[in-house]
Amino acid sequence: MRQPIIGVIGAASVAAAGYETGRQVGRLIAEANAVLVCGGLGGIMEAACRGACEAGGQTLGLLPGPDAVAANPWVTLPLPTNLGHARNVIIAHTAQALIAVEGEYGTLSEMAIGLKLGKPVVALDSWPDLPGVIYATNPAEAVERALGGIGMGG
Amino acid sequence: MRQPIIGVIGAASVAAAGYETGRQVGRLIAEANAVLVCGGLGGIMEAACRGACEAGGQTLGLLPGPDAVAANPWVTLPLPTNLGHARNVIIAHTAQALIAVEGEYGTLSEMAIGLKLGKPVVALDSWPDLPGVIYATNPAEAVERALGGIGMGG
Amino acid sequence: MRQPIIGVIGAASVAAAGYETGRQVGRLIAEANAVLVCGGLGGIMEAACRGACEAGGQTLGLLPGPDAVAANPWVTLPLPTNLGHARNVIIAHTAQALIAVEGEYGTLSEMAIGLKLGKPVVALDSWPDLPGVIYATNPAEAVERALGGIGMGG
Amino acid sequence: MRQPIIGVIGAASVAAAGYETGRQVGRLIAEANAVLVCGGLGGIMEAACRGACEAGGQTLGLLPGPDAVAANPWVTLPLPTNLGHARNVIIAHTAQALIAVEGEYGTLSEMAIGLKLGKPVVALDSWPDLPGVIYATNPAEAVERALGGIGMGG
Numbered sequence: 156m157r158q159p160i161i162g163v164i165g166a167a168s169v170a171a172a173g174y175e176t177g178r179q180v181g182r183l184i185a186e187a188n189a190v191l192v193c194g195g196l197g198g199i200m201e202a203a204c205r206g207a208c209e210a211g212g213q214t215l216g217l218l219p220g221p222d223a224v225a226a227n228p229w230v231t232l233p234l235p236t237n238l239g240h241a242r243n244v245i246i247a248h249t250a251q252a253l254i255a256v257e258g259e260y261g262t263l264s265e266m267a268i269g270l271k272l273g274k275p276v277v278a279l280d281s282w283p284d285l286p287g288v289i290y291a292t293n294p295a296e297a298v299e300r301a302l303g304g305i306g307m308g309g
Numbered sequence: 310m311r312q313p314i315i316g317v318i319g320a321a322s323v324a325a326a327g328y329e330t331g332r333q334v335g336r337l338i339a340e341a342n343a344v345l346v347c348g349g350l351g352g353i354m355e356a357a358c359r360g361a362c363e364a365g366g367q368t369l370g371l372l373p374g375p376d377a378v379a380a381n382p383w384v385t386l387p388l389p390t391n392l393g394h395a396r397n398v399i400i401a402h403t404a405q406a407l408i409a410v411e412g413e414y415g416t417l418s419e420m421a422i423g424l425k426l427g428k429p430v431v432a433l434d435s436w437p438d439l440p441g442v443i444y445a446t447n448p449a450e451a452v453e454r455a456l457g458g459i460g461m462g463g
Numbered sequence: 464m465r466q467p468i469i470g471v472i473g474a475a476s477v478a479a480a481g482y483e484t485g486r487q488v489g490r491l492i493a494e495a496n497a498v499l500v501c502g503g504l505g506g507i508m509e510a511a512c513r514g515a516c517e518a519g520g521q522t523l524g525l526l527p528g529p530d531a532v533a534a535n536p537w538v539t540l541p542l543p544t545n546l547g548h549a550r551n552v553i554i555a556h557t558a559q560a561l562i563a564v565e566g567e568y569g570t571l572s573e574m575a576i577g578l579k580l581g582k583p584v585v586a587l588d589s590w591p592d593l594p595g596v597i598y599a600t601n602p603a604e605a606v607e608r609a610l611g612g613i614g615m616g617g
Numbered sequence: 618m619r620q621p622i623i624g625v626i627g628a629a630s631v632a633a634a635g636y637e638t639g640r641q642v643g644r645l646i647a648e649a650n651a652v653l654v655c656g657g658l659g660g661i662m663e664a665a666c667r668g669a670c671e672a673g674g675q676t677l678g679l680l681p682g683p684d685a686v687a688a689n690p691w692v693t694l695p696l697p698t699n700l701g702h703a704r705n706v707i708i709a710h711t712a713q714a715l716i717a718v719e720g721e722y723g724t725l726s727e728m729a730i731g732l733k734l735g736k737p738v739v740a741l742d743s744w745p746d747l748p749g750v751i752y753a754t755n756p757a758e759a760v761e762r763a764l765g766g767i768g769m770g771g
Contacts, residue, residue, distance in 0.1 A: 157693065157694075157695070160694070190694065192696075215694065215696070217696075221547065221710055221734075223711075231619065232619075232622070232652065232677065232694075233619070233711075234654075234677070234679075234696070234707065234710075234711045235707075235710040235711060236707045236710060236711075237546070237547035237548070237549070237706070237707075237710050238395070238545070238546050238547070238549060238707070239398065239529065239545035239546070240398050240401075240422055240425065240426075240545070241392070241395040241398040241399075241545070241546060243398075244393065244394050244395040244397075244398070244699070245395075245696065245697075245698045245699075245700070245707075247394075248683055248696075248697040248698060248699050249685075249695075249696045249697060249698075259425070260421045260422070260424045260425035260441075261421070261422075261425050263417070263418075263421040264417075264418045264419075264421035264422045264425065265418075267414045267415070267417040267418035267421060268394055268414070268415075268418045270414045271394065271413070271414035271415050271418065272394075272683075284438075287414075311531075311539065311540075311541070314540070344540065346542075369540065369542070371542075375556055375580075375701065377557075385465065386465075386468070386498065386523065386540075387465070387557075388500075388523070388525075388542070388553065388556075388557045389553075389556040389557060390553045390556060390557075391552070391553075391556050391700070391701035391702070391703070392553070392699070392700050392701070392703060393683060393699035393700070394699070395699070395700060398545070399542065399543075399544045399545075399546070399553075402529055402542075402543045402544060402545050403531075403541075403542045403543060403544075426529075546703070547706065548706050548709075548730055548733065548734075549700070549703040549706040549707075551706075552701065552702050552703040552705075552706070553703075555702075567733070568729045568730070568732045568733035568749075569729070569730075569733050571725070571726075571729040571747075572725075572726045572727075572729035572730045572733065573726075575722045575723070575725040575726035575729060576702055576722070576723075576726045578722045579702065579721070579722035579723050579726065580702075592746075595722075
């Protein structure tokens, strides 16, 4: 049986608190035996990949450029798409649920695509007041709600 | 010299009032001698293409599927991308400014990509309270603000 | 009624003879009242756009990068896709028939996609011996065969 | 350290002999501790994924449609791209080397993109006489040449 795939989205730059949040989200995804998919760059993406790796998990990085070398060190499987922002749409199709941590316009765009596709979209310290988004207050709740949204909740 | 290219985004289903708004936006874009680019389907996209055609303008339809036959009748140049929602990103790159009329998650996603790319994004009866969006109250103001945002204002 | 859209594919670098061939192909496409679509860069793409423009035609340039500024001067409607080589697939979907002039691996890739999609693919001084390709010996024959392949032949 | 990623390309329909060839290629890729990437559907893609799985390997399936359900049963990580044939370009970027087994126009297109990107492209019972392609005569030689082409040869 295939492992579930959970997407983590968020900006490429992040302060220390956000980094720690992303790392915990990644760790909890791996501990739930799910694969993490993200945009493969720095900031929240790196934090989440790092957390997942530290818990022995696997991380798919769908990179905007043509070269795997741009992946953060905790991407275990880099996929250079060379599609720029269009790679966000692949993340939304690939992930069974999305967790947004903080984030700017790119994250908002991805949340909207996830909602359009009918995926569970969980937000943590991210864009407020979006109809359809599941708002969580901490990493454990975020991962629980994402897994619950795809029928994997404990 | 090339004509400016203005994007119109909005949902594929629309009530009569929204259709008329979209049609006026399209007409004003054509009257300003700009080319309209959109997703090529029905609803706001059709309304805007129709308005542009009725004013003698040209309309590019970047379609989600593989076949030009899906274009609304007022698309003068259909481009079937077969990229699904990823075609939205091409619209955001192609348009020098975007005008959102009403719209749902797909439109929100496209507004966010436009903002991410630093394009002027004008909203008319669309998603409220987005930082960076230019809010207009009628078609004339929307088109004026879009053209003004790319240095073409009267 | 919409104008037919004919694709011209070929490498971004070209010698003088190939440039003249591309230019004639472009001119004949425009004289047949068809729109030209291409990758928007230099070499064969520029030659064909130039020929089409000189005959009063319209040229769509589906660019690999994010910025219209990369288009050759004879692209009347630049569409920056930011999709790299994946933009070739959009050209194959958009064109009703493809004409390859000379060309390298990128052109071969595009010819193959065109054949896969069931489009007429005409070759002029290009990759030899491909099953399904229509081989022409001069620009007039190439454009005639392309138009004939979509039911527009004189 | 990341595992190498090897692409296997070939048609979605295949006879018994080709299926067995694809399966051996997949098995040898996994035995070399490399990850297999492919288009995720049937035929050669399924055969190669099956061989890799049977040897305990991992398989990435970049699917043309929007839904993971279309993946063959031996894809361990399905990535639905919804990009149609444009997903081939991602495979060419993601794989460090490509092995073509048999194949039709889609495979030819992908071989050409791989060559354009400067990747080692190995062919087994596939399109003949392409300059730059490494022709192999059996699965062991094909996988050896692919790994050798990225500096992983024994």
